[in-house]
Amino acid sequence: MLDLKFIRSNPELVSTAVKNKNEKCDISALLELDEKKRKLQFDFDQLRAEQKKVSAEIPVLKKAKKDTTAIMADMKLIADKLKDINTELTETGNTLDALLMTVPNIPHPAVPLGGEENNKFIREWGTKKEFDFAPLDQMELTERNELLDLKRAAKMSGSGFVIYQGKGAELERALINFFLDFQVRKNGYTELWTPYMVNRTAMTGTGQLPKLEDDMYRIEEDDMFLIPTAEASVTNYYADEILAAGDLPKLFTAFSPCFRREAGSYGKDTRGLQRVHQFNKVEMVRFVHPDDSEAVLEEMVNNAEAILQALGLHYRVVMLASGDLSFASSKTYDLEVWAPGTGKYLEVSSISNFVDFQARRANIRFRDKDDKVKFVHTLNGSGLATPRSFIALIETWQNADGTITIPEALRPYLQNRAIL
RNA sequence: GGAGAGGUGACUGAGUGGUCGAAAGUGCGCGCCUGCUAAGCGUGUGUGGGGAUUAAACUUCACCGAGGGUUCGAAUCCCUCCCUCUCCGCCA
Numbered sequence: 001m002l003d004l005k006f007i008r009s010n011p012e013l014v015s016t017a018v019k020n021k022n023e024k025c026d027i028s029a030l031l032e033l034d035e036k037k038r039k040l041q042f043d044f045d046q047l048r049a050e051q052k053k054v055s056a057e058i059p060v061l062k063k064a065k066k067d068t069t070a071i072m073a074d075m076k077l078i079a080d081k082l083k084d085i086n087t088e089l090t091e092t093g094n095t096l097d098a099l100l101m102t103v104p105n106i107p108h109p110a111v112p113l114g115g116e117e118n119n120k121f122i123r124e125w126g127t128k129k130e131f132d133f134a135p136l137d138q139m140e141l142t143e144r145n146e147l148l149d150l151k152r153a154a155k156m157s158g159s160g161f162v163i164y165q166g167k168g169a170e171l172e173r174a175l176i177n178f179f180l181d182f183q184v185r186k187n188g189y190t191e192l193w194t195p196y197m198v199n200r201t202a203m204t205g206t207g208q209l210p211k212l213e214d215d216m217y218r219i220e221e222d223d224m225f226l227i228p229t230a231e232a233s234v235t236n237y238y239a240d241e242i243l244a245a246g247d248l249p250k251l252f253t254a255f256s257p258c259f260r261r262e263a264g265s266y267g268k269d270t271r272g273l274q275r276v277h278q279f280n281k282v283e284m285v286r287f288v289h290p291d292d293s294e295a296v297l298e299e300m301v302n303n304a305e306a307i308l309q310a311l312g313l314h315y316r317v318v319m320l321a322s323g324d325l326s327f328a329s330s331k332t333y334d335l336e337v338w339a340p341g342t343g344k345y346l347e348v349s350s351i352s353n354f355v356d357f358q359a360r361r362a363n364i365r366f367r368d369k370d371d372k373v374k375f376v377h378t379l380n381g382s383g384l385a386t387p388r389s390f391i392a393l394i395e396t397w398q399n400a401d402g403t404i405t406i407p408e409a410l411r412p413y414l415q416n417r418a419i420l
Numbered sequence: 421g422g423a424g425a426g427g428u429g430a431c432u433g434a435g436u437g438g439u440c441g442a443a444a445g446u447g448c449g450c451g452c453c454u455g456c457u458a459a460g461c462g463u464g465u466g467u468g469g470g471g472a473u474u475a476a477a478c479u480u481c482a483c484c485g486a487g488g489g490u491u492c493g494a495a496u497c498c499c500u501c502c503c504u505c506u507c508c509g510c511c512a
Contacts (some may be wrong), residue, residue, distance in 0.1 A: 055438070074492085
């Protein structure tokens, strides 16, 4: 969330940001509530101070054998009044908090305005692969090599679920292991295995809630959510903690399946592995000093790029426009990998700087060198998500006979085979 | 699921209705002493909100797992929930 004091002194700036992000929330209503709350708080404090003062005198008077019935009767009135004020104060505070939770993060000044069409091309690596035969797409390749069974997955779970089988399962497992090893051995992250279900507080901390409640799978009975990304469990690792000055930065990587209802996106790029309800992803998360987050974002993009390069996959880097940014992000780069059979660039990684937005919500702080307690900056990004990496890989490395060559980097994970 | 114990500051741990934001110890900061490290002595050391201020000093309120309640007054009593530990049961 944003700092209430910041909103107070920059209401126009915040309102503009809300609009640029295509979000809806009433900043002036929020500020009115804020003022109301402060007024109530002031009244409460005054009255409460008096109550405390008199209450402290009562035992003294009693000890001196003075009659306190009159004073106690007066105090009863004050106590009642305090209760009333407190009720209103609590209600106002709750409403204010709820409203504050719907205010999105402010896009970084470098972020282009507008929707997806205004995403900014940053750079690309490699070129679109040329074939001397007509390349097949993921559907044909997975079918020919019997890598997936979508029909049977649908039987038990519905559309949008996947069964990897045989060599497909091996490839999926190899990718996950390769990604994890890469993050740990080459990029310097510490590996975590975290819960795949988290509670409401955690989901609010990272900013999935309240906005994305309908996009997540919820376990009603326990009010838990299946994580749509490991970000939810990894970022909450330090929730409600104050880290020591020397603790930063912290770099974590975690594998997790990701569960997304994808409500409202039916029929949109849903072929095969393109958009599924459950997929595998290796996530990178960093907790850093506020001074470092801008540079670290670039580093993390490089971390993810290095993996695509190792797999010999052509990709481009784009910076998301304000309207395409997620609720909590201030700046996001997407990595889009080229899938030659499908003929499209597919998003395989989204890397974001949340600055202090998540840290405020999840209450993640550190003690700076000046001894002041401050919010850390959090960043995260996929490194990488498997389904589209899988598509790009098999489409890029396919052979004329329909087989798939395994890129060098991945061979140690597949018994050093050259062909899948 | 059943029975019991417990959740206090960075940590250990006291505190069962009144001046407790909270003893003591550890750790950490600063100073002194001691001419290595150590030990010793002194002193300081929570977070957040409001008010005031150029700023600090200042002042006030909240916070002892969370939320309610009783009371003039709650870390302390009552209720609900959450979490941890031990034992039993059940399932894998």
